[in-house]
Amino acid sequence: GQSLEQPSEVTAVEGAIVQINCTYQTSGFYGLSWYQQHDGGAPTFLSYNALDGLEETGRFSSFLSRSDSYGYLLLQELQMKDSASYFCAVSLDTGGFKTIFGAGTRLFVKA
Amino acid sequence: KAGVTQTPRYLIKTRGQQVTLSCSPISGHRSVSWYQQTPGQGLQFLFEYFSETQRNKGNFPGRFSGRQFSNSRSEMNVSTLELGDSALYLCASSPGQSSYEQYFGPGTRLTVT
Numbered sequence: 481g482q483s484l485e486q487p488s489e490v491t492a493v494e495g496a497i498v499q500i501n502c503t504y505q506t507s508g509f510y511g512l513s514w515y516q517q518h519d520g521g522a523p524t525f526l527s528y529n530a531l532d533g534l535e536e537t538g539r540f541s542s543f544l545s546r547s548d549s550y551g552y553l554l555l556q557e558l559q560m561k562d563s564a565s566y567f568c569a570v571s572l573d574t575g576g577f578k579t580i581f582g583a584g585t586r587l588f589v590k591a
Numbered sequence: 592k593a594g595v596t597q598t599p600r601y602l603i604k605t606r607g608q609q610v611t612l613s614c615s616p617i618s619g620h621r622s623v624s625w626y627q628q629t630p631g632q633g634l635q636f637l638f639e640y641f642s643e644t645q646r647n648k649g650n651f652p653g654r655f656s657g658r659q660f661s662n663s664r665s666e667m668n669v670s671t672l673e674l675g676d677s678a679l680y681l682c683a684s685s686p687g688q689s690s691y692e693q694y695f696g697p698g699t700r701l702t703v704t
Contacts, residue, residue: 513691522681522695523634530691567634571691578647579624579693581634 482506484568484582491588492558500553500585502568509570512544512551517584518564526566527553555587563589592617595684595696603702609670612699616663616684623665624693625657628679637680640665669701677703 484504492498502512511530515523529535529544529551541554555562565584572578596615604610616623625637636649640659657667663684669676679700683693 511691513693515695522697523683523693524695525692528691569634574647578636578639578649580636581626583633 482570482572482580484570484580486566486568486582486585488583489586489588491590494558494560494589494591496558497554497556498558498587500555500566500568500587502551502553502582504549504551504568504570504582506570506572506580508573510573511571512542513569513571513579514540514542514553515567515569515581516564517567523567558589560589560591563587595682595694597680597682597696597699599699600697601700601702603704604672605704606672606674608672609668610672610701611666611668612680612682612701614665614667614682614684614696616665616682617686617694620684620686620694621663622685622687623659623663624683624685625665625667626681626683627651628681628698629677634681637667672703674703677701 486502513528514526516526517523527542534543539556544551565586567581567584569579569581598613622641624639626634628634639647643659654670659665679698681698683695685693
């Protein structure tokens with residue numbers, strides 16, 4: 481089956497850099513996505529990697545290595561508002577559209 | 592452009608009852624996916640619709656069903672509710688047939704007593 485693994489919690493200091501890793505066991509997927517979800521809110525799209533390498537979007541960057549079945553989300557210049565849950569997700573190539581999410585990583589940003 | 596809307600936002604039902612949840616995607620989006628979110632299981636894929644056709648289904652019992660209308664609005668139905676069905680049900684829409692970027696609605700919080 482398909483599965484994605486992420487650390488359950490990460491703690492970092494305001495202004496620092498944090499990396500959230502995602503390893504997966506799946507094949508035949510379009511790419512790796514990242515979503516942010518604040519408590520009580522809906523997930524919001526952050527980034528997507530269709531190809532291997534680094535994608536940068538402002539303070540957020542995401543990386544994918546298909547050969548290593550691995551990806552990560554990098555958050556720079558952390559702010560208190562970045563405290564949230566972060567989910568990696570793969571969009572499977574099933575002739576339609578099916579997305580499998582990781583269990584999520586809870587990020588705590590401390591002052 | 593208005594975002595994804597879901598109704599109702601909160602719902603309390605009793606075991607054995609059935610429930611229908613509604614989702615209106617972003618205008619122009621034709622793909623709608625449904626997810627169940629619980630603290631222990633994260634986001635679990637339920638099904639995906641495109642142009643009124645269910646293209647994919649997750650590993651949920653047949654009590655969970657859905658449909659999509661010609662205006663892309665979607666409904667999901669859960670029959671014979673169980674306590675374990677208590678969860679946040681999220682709907683997400685995408686513009687294309689295989690778009691990786693999904694836009695989520697605020698969800699419907701279902702509590703089964």
